[in-house]
Amino acid sequence: MMYQTIKLVKEGRLARLYLNRPAAMNAMDDVMMKELADAFEALREDASVQVLILQGEGRAFSAGGDIKKMIDPESPMDIGKVMVDVSRLAKGLYSLPQVTIAAIHGAAAGLGFSMALGCDVIVAEEDSKLAMNFIGIGLVPDGAGHFFLKERIGVPQAKQLIWKGDVMTGSEAEAKGLVDQIVPSGQLEQAVSGLAAHLLASPIQAMLASKKILHTSKMNELADMLQMESEAQVAMRSTADHLEGIQAFIEKRKPSFTGK
Known part of the structure; x- marks a missing residue:
């Protein structure tokens, strides 16, 4: 299958899925969200692949949802349709019959961070920047961000992380239990390739059965949770706080929220 915004490369029992909008720091527009969902659903039927590495081309894993595309007056994203594909993406990723590895360098924010958290193993460069920062534009996490955070760190810590929207380094995220392994800057490819080789030399059928x-x-x-996220996100998109958050982002200023 040919894709516009992602690349899927198979190397025997290993596959690599690249987010491929490097000029936009792999921000996810509606095309990428749909293509990711399509790719995960196709991989779910591919028993020949046992390990999948998710990584980003260019300077980042993913800067999250494409805010500029959200407000493009000529072709704005249809939030209802987008949330269908975001839900497909999350379900497809979580149900994959492969061991999934997120390889994070640069930024992994918003939906990009949700997707990374949905992987079985997260490897990040120590100086990468990770953030569940939907709150900054008056939105809730989507892509099963609530579910994946709760699974990793529990409800109390998930709420604090969502509400604050802080940017964490890879090392800080590891300390919170959000990252499984950190590596020095520039050593990510070597680390994830070594991990993939180790997994493929293990009794991986038993591992996949447990998964x-x-x-x-x-x-x-x-x-x-995905249904609730979708309903909440559609509702949040019409709030004054969301519109203020978007405008402040564009104008590169601190937003002034009013709780409306």
Whole structure:
């Protein structure tokens, strides 16, 4: 399958999926969200691949949702349609029959961070920047951000991280339990390739069977959370705080929120 915004490269039992909008720091527009969902659904049927590495081309893993595309007057993103693809993306990723590795360099923010958190293993450069920063533009996490955070760090810490929207280094994220392994800047490719080789030399069928057992038991909860995220995101898009957050982002100033 040919894609416009991502690249999928298969190397025997290993596959690499590259987010491929480097000029936009791999910010996700509606095309990328749909293509990611399509790619995950196709990989779900591919038993020949046992390890999948997700990584970003250029300077970042992903800067999150494409804010400029959200407000493009000529072709604005349809939030209802987008949320359908975002939900497909999250379900497809979580149900993959491969060990998934997120390889993070540069920024992993917003939806990009949600997707990374949905992977089985997260490897990040120590000086990378990670943020669940939807709150800065008056939105809620999507892409199952609530679900993946809760799974990794529990509800109390997930709320604090979502509400603050702080930017963390890879080292700070590891200390919070959000990253599994940190590596020095420039050593990410060597680290994730070594990890993939180790996994492929392990009894990986047993590992994948355990993943299926653990994840299948959570699918209904994931679907419920995605539905709630979609409904909340559509509602938040019409709030005054969201419009102020977007305007402040464009004008590069601190937003003035009013709770409306």
